[in-house]
Amino acid sequence: MAKAADVEVLHWWTSGGEAAALNVLKEDLKSKGIGWVDMPVAGGGGEAAMTALRARVTAGNPPTAVQMLGFDIQDWAQQGALGNLDAVATAEGWDKVVPAALQRFSKYDGHWIAAPVNVHSTNWIWISKDALDKAGGKAPQNWDDLVVVLDKMKANGITPLAHGGQPWQEATIFDGVVLSEGNDFYKKAFIDLDPEALGGKQMADAFDRLMKLRTYVDDNFSGRDWNLASAMVINGQAGMQIMGDWAKGEFLKAGKKPGVDFVCIRFPGTQGSVTFNSDQFAMFNVQGDDKQKAQAQMASSIESPKFQSAFNVVKGSVPARTDVPDTDFDDCGKKGIKDLAEANTNGTLFGSMAHGHAAPAAVKNAVYDVVTGAFNGKYKDGTEAAQALASAVAAAK
Numbered sequence: 001m002a003k004a005a006d007v008e009v010l011h012w013w014t015s016g017g018e019a020a021a022l023n024v025l026k027e028d029l030k031s032k033g034i035g036w037v038d039m040p041v042a043g044g045g046g047e048a049a050m051t052a053l054r055a056r057v058t059a060g061n062p063p064t065a066v067q068m069l070g071f072d073i074q075d076w077a078q079q080g081a082l083g084n085l086d087a088v089a090t091a092e093g094w095d096k097v098v099p100a101a102l103q104r105f106s107k108y109d110g111h112w113i114a115a116p117v118n119v120h121s122t123n124w125i126w127i128s129k130d131a132l133d134k135a136g137g138k139a140p141q142n143w144d145d146l147v148v149v150l151d152k153m154k155a156n157g158i159t160p161l162a163h164g165g166q167p168w169q170e171a172t173i174f175d176g177v178v179l180s181e182g183n184d185f186y187k188k189a190f191i192d193l194d195p196e197a198l199g200g201k202q203m204a205d206a207f208d209r210l211m212k213l214r215t216y217v218d219d220n221f222s223g224r225d226w227n228l229a230s231a232m233v234i235n236g237q238a239g240m241q242i243m244g245d246w247a248k249g250e251f252l253k254a255g256k257k258p259g260v261d262f263v264c265i266r267f268p269g270t271q272g273s274v275t276f277n278s279d280q281f282a283m284f285n286v287q288g289d290d291k292q293k294a295q296a297q298m299a300s301s302i303e304s305p306k307f308q309s310a311f312n313v314v315k316g317s318v319p320a321r322t323d324v325p326d327t328d329f330d331d332c333g334k335k336g337i338k339d340l341a342e343a344n345t346n347g348t349l350f351g352s353m354a355h356g357h358a359a360p361a362a363v364k365n366a367v368y369d370v371v372t373g374a375f376n377g378k379y380k381d382g383t384e385a386a387q388a389l390a391s392a393v394a395a396a397k
Helices: 016-030 047-058 070-078 086-092 100-106 129-134 143-155 167-179 183-191 195-199 201-214 226-234 247-253 289-303 305-315 331-346 361-375 382-396
Strands: 007-011 036-040 065-069 114-116 124-128 159-161 238-242 262-266 274-277 279-283 349-351
Touching (some): 007 047, 016 036, 016 247, 016 305, 065 070, 070 100, 070 279, 070 361, 086 289, 100 349, 124 226, 129 143, 129 238, 143 201, 167 183, 167 201, 167 238, 167 361, 183 349, 195 201, 201 361, 201 382, 226 238, 247 305, 274 331, 289 305, 331 349, 361 382
Parallel strands (some): 007 036, 007 065
Antiparallel strands (some): 065 279, 124 238
8 A cells, every 4th residue: 555645646648758747746746755656547548547546436545636637527526526625726826827718627616626737739730840841841821721731742752641540639630620710610619519510511611621631641540549640750751740739749759859850830720729638637535634735735746837847848738827937848838838828818728629628528429429430431521521510419418
């Protein structure tokens, strides 16, 4: 058994860039005399992780903290399984510095229940600088530009778009495509779940674009993990990857420099808006003063500006608080921080559908099914896919 003052942490940060980032937190806690008992579960926010967690909570022996996203945090809070972080949050003024869009998930019933670690944004494209130079050197500003660049990359004999055929990855691409149709449209379709927006002409157009992007992917994409798709761009086999900013961690780990080896841009047509997910550590109801003290200390460490900077520099994400200086961040990180602040101020910071921050799991999974179907040729055109989407979401609600 763990010593009382240790923290037991369930998470899925197992890829190279992710593990390196997590180490920053382990070391920080170690310096405060708090041990770390690791419960890693590979493969994204895997069902295996949630099954293991459910068994522990039912047995009355929950871990200290669990990495979680969006609506999952709210589900556990609803069941009364989460602890209360109000004391540390109030003492440290979290309310003033954590964006409201994140607090939507970090709080339940007015109480802090989770500590946000970062903000990842999903509407990015990572482009090989070499491949872009050979394709004319100009980063695409809109959809037509994007098609031109992809066509040139194809003509140059590389795979234009590196992609891993997993539903969440296809949904990540689709997030960007839908957002590029306009802020109001994204909000209506994916946050308000408006049936007309989900099934109408604009959504049909978005699906047609998704199907067009499919034509730039190689034949072996099925089941490929996201970091292997990043590696294709890093190794010069592919021109670009549409992926959240966790991909940057892989580029950095491979010794690549932004602006020199790769270029980071927002999905064409979405500059000024950000779709996000936020990794948070949901804090479970632990018994005993020493365990609660260690938990509060862990939450405090996570929210400290020093940790927020150090962790996010390595992870590729940006801090979950708006007062952290961008000094130590590379050019893509500085852009990410600036974009987030702008979107937070302008009301254009939206939860990502693909990453469980726009709608509850049942709706998200319904969207996954239709999007993956569309990407894999299930529907004859965008109109048919949009109608399927409207029906699937209606049934899931």
